[in-house]
Amino acid sequence: MRVLVTGHNGYVGSVLVPLLQASGHDVTGLDTNFFGECTFVNDKGSCRSIVRDVRDVTAQDLAGQDAVIHLAALCNDPLGDLNADWTLEINHKATIKLAQLARDAGVKRFLFASSCSMYGAAGDDLLTEDARLAPLTAYATSKVRSEEDVERLADSDFSPVFLRNATAYGSSPRLRMDIVLNNLTGWAFTTGKVKILSDGTAWRPMVHVEDMGRAFCVLMMAPREAVHNQAFNVGSNSENYQVRYLAEVVRQAVPGSTVELSKNAPADNRNYRVDFSKLAKVVPAAVPTWTVGRGAAEIRTDFEREGFTTEVFESRRFIRLKQLKHLIDNGRLDEGLRWKTAQHD
Numbered sequence: 001m002r003v004l005v006t007g008h009n010g011y012v013g014s015v016l017v018p019l020l021q022a023s024g025h026d027v028t029g030l031d032t033n034f035f036g037e038c039t040f041v042n043d044k045g046s047c048r049s050i051v052r053d054v055r056d057v058t059a060q061d062l063a064g065q066d067a068v069i070h071l072a073a074l075c076n077d078p079l080g081d082l083n084a085d086w087t088l089e090i091n092h093k094a095t096i097k098l099a100q101l102a103r104d105a106g107v108k109r110f111l112f113a114s115s116c117s118m119y120g121a122a123g124d125d126l127l128t129e130d131a132r133l134a135p136l137t138a139y140a141t142s143k144v145r146s147e148e149d150v151e152r153l154a155d156s157d158f159s160p161v162f163l164r165n166a167t168a169y170g171s172s173p174r175l176r177m178d179i180v181l182n183n184l185t186g187w188a189f190t191t192g193k194v195k196i197l198s199d200g201t202a203w204r205p206m207v208h209v210e211d212m213g214r215a216f217c218v219l220m221m222a223p224r225e226a227v228h229n230q231a232f233n234v235g236s237n238s239e240n241y242q243v244r245y246l247a248e249v250v251r252q253a254v255p256g257s258t259v260e261l262s263k264n265a266p267a268d269n270r271n272y273r274v275d276f277s278k279l280a281k282v283v284p285a286a287v288p289t290w291t292v293g294r295g296a297a298e299i300r301t302d303f304e305r306e307g308f309t310t311e312v313f314e315s316r317r318f319i320r321l322k323q324l325k326h327l328i329d330n331g332r333l334d335e336g337l338r339w340k341t342a343q344h345d
Helices: 013-022 077-082 084-104 138-151 180-191 209-221 243-253 277-282 292-306 320-329
Strands: 002-006 026-031 048-051 067-070 109-115 121-127 159-165 167-169 193-196 203-208 230-234 240-242 258-261 271-274
Touching: 002 013, 013 026, 013 209, 067 084, 067 209, 077 084, 077 320, 084 109, 084 138, 109 138, 109 209, 138 159, 159 209, 167 180, 167 209, 167 292, 180 193, 180 243, 180 292, 193 243, 203 209, 203 243, 203 271, 203 292, 209 230, 230 277, 240 243, 243 258, 243 292
Parallel strands: 002 026, 002 067, 026 048, 067 109, 109 159, 121 271, 159 230, 167 203, 193 258
Antiparallel strands: 203 240
C-alpha cells in the first residue's frame, strides 16, 4: 500500500516507518520537524518526506495514498498545558482537516493515534472501548473530540480506525524520557535512584513502542468489516501496572539502583486499568509481545552503549516540553508555534 505517516520523525514514527517498509509498503512521511534535533540513535530506515506543519496539509499531500497513519500531535499532558489553544489547533482541528482531505482524495483507511488517557480517573475496573470517557487534560480531551468528529466522516469508501494506545515505553531513534518507564529507567541509570514523583498507586496500561507500531501495521491491513470506524485499546491485559510496580521493575533492570519515593508525594488523578480483549479477539496478530521488564532492560542496554549521562538525560533532546520551550525562547518558533524560517528535510 501507499501510506502517508504524519509525525514520522517522532518517537513512534521513527519506529513505525521501518516496520511498514519491511512489510513492503511505500511510505511517505509528513513532519514539521520540531524534534529533528532530538536524535538518540540513527534511524533504521528513511522514507520520502514532506516537511510541513500538519495544520497546513494540502490535498496534494494526500493524492494517491491508500492509507493515512496520523501520529502528529503535541504528544503529552505537559505540552497540552503549555497552551491549550495549540493543543486544540494541532491535535483536534488539524486532525479533522486531514481526515476530510484524505476522504476527498480517496484514501481508504485512516488510522488515528488516540490514547487510553481519555479514560481519565477510572479507578481499578478494567475498561473496555465502551467505557465512559473522562478526559482530565487538554491532550486527552483533544483525542476524545478528534475521535468523535472523525467518526462522523466515515462512509462506504472512507474507513477510520482509532488506536487507543496504552502508555508507550521502549527505545527509539527519537527517544523520549518524559514517559513513565523510560523516565524511571533514566533516573535509575544516571543517579542510581528510581524516583517516583507521585504516591505510586495510580494504574497505567503499558505498551512497547515497537508493539504499537506493529498494531498500526496490522490494523491497516485488517479486513474492513472487522475494524471499520471502531476504536481498539492497544496493549495487553497483563501489562496494566501501578507506577510503584514499574519502579520495582526498573530497580531490577538497573543493578545497584534503589527506589526513592518523594516525600508527601501526591496521588496522580490519572488512574485507569484497561481491557485489551477486543484487540486480541479481532486482530490477534496485533497483540503485544514485549513486557515492561524486557523494555527496561533494553533501555538500560542502549544507555550503556551510548554512554548516557545525567546531563544528557536531563537535556532538551529527550524532553519534548524542554525542546519546544528552547525553540520558542530562541526565537525560532512564533507565538502560534510555527517556524519563523522555512524548514528543509
